[in-house]
Amino acid sequence: AQSVTQLGSHVSVSEGALVLLRCNYSSSVPPYLFWYVQYPNQGLQLLLKYTSAATLVKGINGFEAEFKKSETSFHLTKPSAHMSDAAEYFCAVSEGGGYQKVTFGTGTKLQVIP
Amino acid sequence: DTAVSQTPKYLVTQMGNDKSIKCEQNLGHDTMYWYKQDSKKFLKIMFSYNNKELIINETVPNRFSPKSPDKAHLNLHINSLELGDSAVYFCASSPQRESRTQYFGPGTRLLVL
Numbered sequence: 001a002q003s004v005t006q007l008g009s010h011v012s013v014s015e016g017a018l019v020l021l022r023c024n025y026s027s028s029v030p031p032y033l034f035w036y037v038q039y040p041n042q043g044l045q046l047l048l049k050y051t052s053a054a055t056l057v058k059g060i061n062g063f064e065a066e067f068k069k070s071e072t073s074f075h076l077t078k079p080s081a082h083m084s085d086a087a088e089y090f091c092a093v094s095e096g097g098g099y100q101k102v103t104f105g106t107g108t109k110l111q112v113i114p
Numbered sequence: 115d116t117a118v119s120q121t122p123k124y125l126v127t128q129m130g131n132d133k134s135i136k137c138e139q140n141l142g143h144d145t146m147y148w149y150k151q152d153s154k155k156f157l158k159i160m161f162s163y164n165n166k167e168l169i170i171n172e173t174v175p176n177r178f179s180p181k182s183p184d185k186a187h188l189n190l191h192i193n194s195l196e197l198g199d200s201a202v203y204f205c206a207s208s209p210q211r212e213s214r215t216q217y218f219g220p221g222t223r224l225l226v227l
Contacts, residue, residue, distance in 0.1 A: 032214050043118075043204055043218030044157075088155055094214040101170055102214055104157040 002027045004091045006105035014113050019063075019078040021108050023091030026072065033074045034092040034102070035065055044090060050074060061085070086112045117141050118219035120205050126225045127195055135190045135222045137205030143217070144210035145169075146188040148180060151202040151221070163188055164210060195226045 007022040025031060032051050036044040048059025055067040061084075065076045074091060091105040118139045127133055139146065147170075148160040162170035163182040177193040188205060205219040 043220050046215055107155045
């Protein structure tokens with residue numbers, strides 16, 4: 001069965017510092033992996049996705065994530081945090097084949113300190 | 115030009131009432147979903163329809179009944195509302211057999227008193 005674990009429900013970084021949000025997945029087949037962002041009182045929007053092409057995936061707003069099969073990880077990074085990055089971030093996994101059930105992690109709230 | 119829209123945005127009601135939430139997408143997608151997000155932000159899938167056919171039905175009380183009149187609409191009807199139903203309900207859509215990207219609506223904030 002597919003699952004994701006996000007390490008750290010809250011992460012605080014200073015403005016301009018590196019952002020690192022951790023995600024580990026479990027899947028019995030090669031997975032599709034996603035990062036979504038949720039701003040307050042809004043729906044989720046896609047940051048980036050991995051679909052078995054390049055292992056380093058670039059997304060919107062300067063975010064990127066690297067798929068590491070040996071570590072079953074898909075951590076999200078951004079070199080320099082902006083105040084506007086403060087939001088809730090969700091990692092998600094979907095196994096191949098059949099219909100498109102996506103399982104979300106429990107989320108990591110990113111706080112950016114001025 | 116809204117992609118996935120939901121009505122109402124806010125819903126405050128008494129225990130025991132019946133209420134409906136409507137969702138529409140204009141993206142031409144074949145698959146639509148209902149998710150429930152609780153107060154701890156945990157997001158759980160409830161239902162999914164593909165071309166009006168129910169394909170995912172998670173362990174959800176049968177007080178919740180989805181209906182898809184056409185592939186652009188997926189409504190959620192909730193009978194006999196309970197306090198624990200208070201949450202944010204998100205509708206989402208996805209192109210069939212694409213890379214499973216979900217396009218989310220803005221959410222409906224349900225508060226049961």
